[in-house]
Amino acid sequence: MEDDTAEEEDAVSVQSVDRALDVLEALSEHGGQAGLSEIAATTGLPYGTIHRLLQTLLARGYVRQESDRRYALGGALVRIGGVAERMLAVWAEPYLARLVELSGETANLAVLEGDYVVYVAQVPSPRRLRMFAEVGRRVLPHSTAVGKALLAGRDDAEAVFRRTGLPRRTDRTITAVGELLEELGRVRDRGYALDLGEEESGVHCMAVPVHDGGRAFAAMSVSGPAERIDAVDREELAAMLRKVAEDFGAAVFRS
Structure with a gap:
């Protein structure tokens, strides 16, 4: 039972990584910055999922939020x-x-x-x-x-x-x-x-x-x-x- 639970958690983690990469690629496709609706249209992900992923990416510096509330690729990606x-x-x-x-x-x-x-x-x-x-x-x-x-x-x-x-x-x-x-x-x-x-x-x-x-x-x-x-x-x-x-x-x- 514990092994099954661990495998399920791993699957969720892998899916989260995959979706986070989808968000970064969507930003890249839009020239480096995009609004939430544009990211959703490109990735097909729900708004809530995108918002949660963006919060993690913001905290790590891979995404930043502009003054107009749009999201842009962050400085951590430069390195x-x-x-x-x-x-x-x-x-x-x-x-x-x-x-x-x-x-x-x-x-x-x-x-x-x-x-x-x-x-x-x-x-x-x-x-x-x-x-x-x-x-x-x-x-x-x-x-x-x-x-x-x-x-x-x-x-x-x-x-x-x-x-x-x-x-x-x-x-x-x-x-x-x-x-x-x-x-x-x-x-x-x-x-x-x-x-x-x-x-x-x-x-x-x-x-x-x-x-x-x-x-x-x-x-x-x-x-x-x-x-x-x-x-x-x-x-x-x-x-x-x-x-x-x-x-x-x-x-x-x-x-």
Whole structure:
């Protein structure tokens, strides 16, 4: 009887953890902050359950309450997120190295932080003329292949573009919201994103999203001089990228 009671208590505890993570993910999906009704609509949890979970998360610093009574992701997540991002870079290195070996070009891993793309890992090409995107560099997503790959699967891409203002980086940068949304549609259709000199003149890049089984949590890319990237069969390069990205995503989230 005591064993049965202990198992039931463990099941309730595990369910509470699962639901608390649902609440945190809901806040993330709403851009980092949301009201109680938005969290309920996203998670499907009762208001009372959400309120109890939020009180615990507030006490631990994983959530904070704003002056307008909405809830936001808390500072405690910054510490955990920073460590996780560094680990992600370590895990990505052998996969990026495989991409370099297969393509001969520089391979990158990037994530979306707020409205910016951040490069978290890179393995450079062994060639003398090669491309560099400094690890830790923050760029706006509209002019990069990794940014387009990350935003193509999101519902808030238009809002991101309107907030950032779409500054022109080169004469090939797309600076119209409607045109960019059409480009994201093409990214979804073909399964990869391109930067054809839109971030830096003379540099071309191809990127694909890295999925956690559902959403894209990162983007993986290869970049190089335009003449070399253009000389490669685009579909073959995309297939290579997708395979490595799928393997990496599966390795990161394997149970």
